[in-house]
Amino acid sequence: MLRFILRRLLIIIPMALLVVTLTWGLIRLAPGNFYSGEKKLPAAVEAAIRKKYGLDEPWYKQYGMMMANVVRGDFGDSLKYPGQSVNEIIRRHLPYSATIGILAYFLALFVGMLAGTYAALKQNSVFDFGPMALAMLGLSIPNFVIAPVLVILFAFWLYVFPPARWGGASSLVLPVVTLAAVYAAYIARLTRAGMLEVLRSDFVRTARAKGLDDRTVLFRHAFRGGILPVVSFTGPALAALLAGTVVVEKVFALPGLGDIFIKAVLNRDEPLVLGIVAFLSILIMVFNLIVDVSYGFLDPRIRYE
Amino acid sequence: MSGTAETIISVEKLKTYFDTEDGRVMAVDDVTFELKKGETLGIVGESGSGKSVTNLSILRLIPEPPGKIAAGKIIFDGDDLLQLSVEELRKVRGKRIAMVFQDPMTSLNPFLKISTQLTEVTRLHLGHTHGEAREHAIKMLKLVGIPDAEVRIDGYPHELSGGMRQRVMIAMALSCDPELLIADEPTTALDVTIQAQILELIKDLKARMGTSVILITHDLGVVAGMTDHVIVMYAGKIFERARTADLFSRPGNPYTRGLLRSVPDPEHERGEPLYQIPGLPPDLADPPPGCPFAPRCDRTEDICRTEFPPFVELHSGHHSLCHFAREVWEESLQTAGVDRRELEDIRSVDG
Numbered sequence: 001m002l003r004f005i006l007r008r009l010l011i012i013i014p015m016a017l018l019v020v021t022l023t024w025g026l027i028r029l030a031p032g033n034f035y036s037g038e039k040k041l042p043a044a045v046e047a048a049i050r051k052k053y054g055l056d057e058p059w060y061k062q063y064g065m066m067m068a069n070v071v072r073g074d075f076g077d078s079l080k081y082p083g084q085s086v087n088e089i090i091r092r093h094l095p096y097s098a099t100i101g102i103l104a105y106f107l108a109l110f111v112g113m114l115a116g117t118y119a120a121l122k123q124n125s126v127f128d129f130g131p132m133a134l135a136m137l138g139l140s141i142p143n144f145v146i147a148p149v150l151v152i153l154f155a156f157w158l159y160v161f162p163p164a165r166w167g168g169a170s171s172l173v174l175p176v177v178t179l180a181a182v183y184a185a186y187i188a189r190l191t192r193a194g195m196l197e198v199l200r201s202d203f204v205r206t207a208r209a210k211g212l213d214d215r216t217v218l219f220r221h222a223f224r225g226g227i228l229p230v231v232s233f234t235g236p237a238l239a240a241l242l243a244g245t246v247v248v249e250k251v252f253a254l255p256g257l258g259d260i261f262i263k264a265v266l267n268r269d270e271p272l273v274l275g276i277v278a279f280l281s282i283l284i285m286v287f288n289l290i291v292d293v294s295y296g297f298l299d300p301r302i303r304y305e
Numbered sequence: 306m307s308g309t310a311e312t313i314i315s316v317e318k319l320k321t322y323f324d325t326e327d328g329r330v331m332a333v334d335d336v337t338f339e340l341k342k343g344e345t346l347g348i349v350g351e352s353g354s355g356k357s358v359t360n361l362s363i364l365r366l367i368p369e370p371p372g373k374i375a376a377g378k379i380i381f382d383g384d385d386l387l388q389l390s391v392e393e394l395r396k397v398r399g400k401r402i403a404m405v406f407q408d409p410m411t412s413l414n415p416f417l418k419i420s421t422q423l424t425e426v427t428r429l430h431l432g433h434t435h436g437e438a439r440e441h442a443i444k445m446l447k448l449v450g451i452p453d454a455e456v457r458i459d460g461y462p463h464e465l466s467g468g469m470r471q472r473v474m475i476a477m478a479l480s481c482d483p484e485l486l487i488a489d490e491p492t493t494a495l496d497v498t499i500q501a502q503i504l505e506l507i508k509d510l511k512a513r514m515g516t517s518v519i520l521i522t523h524d525l526g527v528v529a530g531m532t533d534h535v536i537v538m539y540a541g542k543i544f545e546r547a548r549t550a551d552l553f554s555r556p557g558n559p560y561t562r563g564l565l566r567s568v569p570d571p572e573h574e575r576g577e578p579l580y581q582i583p584g585l586p587p588d589l590a591d592p593p594p595g596c597p598f599a600p601r602c603d604r605t606e607d608i609c610r611t612e613f614p615p616f617v618e619l620h621s622g623h624h625s626l627c628h629f630a631r632e633v634w635e636e637s638l639q640t641a642g643v644d645r646r647e648l649e650d651i652r653s654v655d656g
Contacts, residue, residue, distance in 0.1 A: 208398070210426050211397070299416060300461045
C-alpha cells in the first residue's frame with residue numbers, strides 16, 4: 001500500500017513535466033506573441049524584445065532553459081504583469097477559487113448523494129422522477145444561464161444575497177450554488193444508478209432475509225457499494241472545482257484562478273500558462289491517487305500491487 | 306413420516322405475480338402445500354417454474370414492485386406471514402425461518418467482513434453482546450466445517466472458495482437455530498464434489514438441530530437423497546405432490562415421468578441420445594389455454610388444449626395435476642417408472 005502510494009507520487013513528476021512540454025509546444029504553435037498588439041512594432045524594437053526574452057535562441061535552447069527552471073519549481077515572472085512571479089500570482093488567486101470550489105464540492109456531494117439515494121429507494125415514484133428531472137435540468141442548463149437567473153432571483157428581486165464580488169459569507173452563496181448545481185446533478189444520477197444496482201443484488205436480499213431493518217440494510221450493506229461510482233467521479237471533479245471555473249468567476253466578478261488562466265492564454269503569457277497547467281495537472285493526479293486509495297478502503301477486494 | 310407430527314408451515318393458494326413489459330406474469334399460481342416439523346420437502350422444477358418465487362414469497366422477499374403477492378395464506382406457527390406487520394415479520398426472518406441462497410459468490414456482502422455478517426444476526430435476534438456474538442459465530446463456523454474459524458472470521462468473502470462461502474451462508478442461516486431452513490438451490494453454483502459435501506452438511510445439521518427444511522432444486526438426484534416429500538412445479542403450478550419414494554417409483558404425471566426419464570442412466574447405451582422433454586416452458590405472460598404442459602406432453606388429447614386439468618388425488622398424500630392422472634399412474638405401475646434399485650443408483654451418483 002505504502003509502496004503503491006510512493007510509486008504513484010513519483011510518477012506525478014515526469015507526468016507533470018510531460019504536460020508542461022506539450023503545453024509549451026502548443027503555445028509556440030499558436031499564432032501571436034505576448035508583445036504583439038494592434039500596431040505593428042518597429043523591427044528594431046521587436047528584435048530587442050526577442051533578444052531580451054531569449055526568443056532569438058534556437059527552440060531547443062529555449063526549451064532547455066524553460067525546463068531547467070521548471071524542474072526547480074520556478075516558472076519565472078509573468079510576461080504581462082512584470083515583476084510578479086507566476087508562483088505568487090497563483091498563490092494570490094487560488095484561495096478564492098479553492099474556497100468556492102471546496103464549498104461547492106461538499107454541497108454537491110451532500111445534495112447529490114441524498115437525492116440519488118432517495119430516488120433509488122423510491123424508484124419509479126414521484127420521489128424518483130422529481131429529483132431526477134431536476135438533475136436533468138441541472139445537467140443541461142449551462143452555468144452562464146443558472147448564474148444570472150440566480151442573481152436576478154436572489155439579488156435583484158429578493159435582496160437576500162449580493163449579486164457579485166467578494167465580501168463576506170453571503171457573497172459566497174450564489175457562486176457556490178451555481179457551481180455545485182452541475183456536480184450535484186451528476187452525483188445524484190451516479191448515486192441513483194449505483195444504489196439501484198446494489199439494492200437489487202443478492203447480498204442485499206440476504207441482508208433482508210436476516211431480518212435487518214431497512215436502515216441497517218441501506219447503510220451497512222448497500223451504501224458502500226452504491227457510492228463507488230461516485231467516488232471515482234469526485235476526485236477529478238474536486239480538482240476541477242478547486243482550480244476555479246471561468247464562467248462563475250466572470251459572472252460574479254471573483255478574482256479566482258480560472259479567470260487568470262483564461263487571460264493568461266489570451267495574452268500568450270507563457271510562464272503563467274505553464275505554471276497554472278503544471279499546478280492543475282499535479283492537482284488532478286493527486287486527487288486521482290486519493291480516489292484510488294479510498295477505493296481500497298471501500299472495497300476490500302481491491303489489492304494494491 | 307407420521308401423520309400426527311405438527312405442521313410447521315402451510316402455504317395455501319399462494320399467488321404471486323410480476324408486472325413485466327410483456328404483461329402480468331403469474332409466477333406462482335394457486336400453490337398449496339404443508340410441511341411437518343422435522344421433515345424435508347423438496348421442490349423441483351425447471352428454471353422459471355416458480356419454485357424460488359414461492360419461497361421468496363414466504364418471507365415476503367419479492368421485490369415490490371414489480372412483484373406482488375396477490376392472494377393466499379402462509380401459516381407459520383398460527384400466524385399468517387402475509388398479514389404480519391413488517392416489524393413482526395422481521396422477527397421471523399433470520400430467526401425462525403432462515404434462507405440459504407443459490408449463489409454463494411453473490412449472496413454474501415463483498416464489502417463486509419465475515420464476522421460482521423455473522424454476528425449481526427445473533428446480535429439482532431438473540432441480543433448477543435459483541436463478544437458473545439463473536440464466540441457464537443466462531444462456533445457456528447466450526448460446526449459447518451470451516452478450518453481455522455478463528456482466523457477466517459476476520460476475513461472477507463472473496464478470500465474463500467465457493468464451497469466455503471456456502472458453508473458460511475449455512476452457518477449464518479443456522480446461527481439463530483431456526484425452526485425452518487429454506488435452501489434455494491444451495492448446490493447449483495458449486496462443482497460436483499463440493500455439492501455432495503454441502504448436501505451432506507445440510508443433512509447432518511438438520512438431524513442434529515431438528516430443523517425442518519425446504520429444499521429447492523432442479524436436480525432429481527438431490528431430491529432422492531434428501532427429502533421426505535416432493536413437489537413438482539411447472540409454469541407456476543404444482544403438477545405433482547407425493548412422498549419422495551412414491552414419486553420416484555410411481556409418478557402420476559406425464560411431466561414428472563418426463564423429468565425422471567431425463568435423468569441419465571449409468572448403463573445408458575453409448576451413442577444413444579439422452580432423453581429430453583421436447584419444447585420449452587410456456588410464456589407465463591401468455592399461457593396456453595388448457596394444460597400449460599399440453600404442447601410438450603407425450604399424451605396430449607383435445608381436452609388438454611382446451612380445459613385446465615383437475616388436481617387428482619391418486620392415493621393418500623399423492624396428487625397430480627392432469628386429465629389423465631390415474632391412467633398415467635396405472636401405466637407407471639406396469640412400466641415401473643424408476644424402481645427402487647434405480648432410485649438407489651441415483652442417490653449414489655448424485656447424493
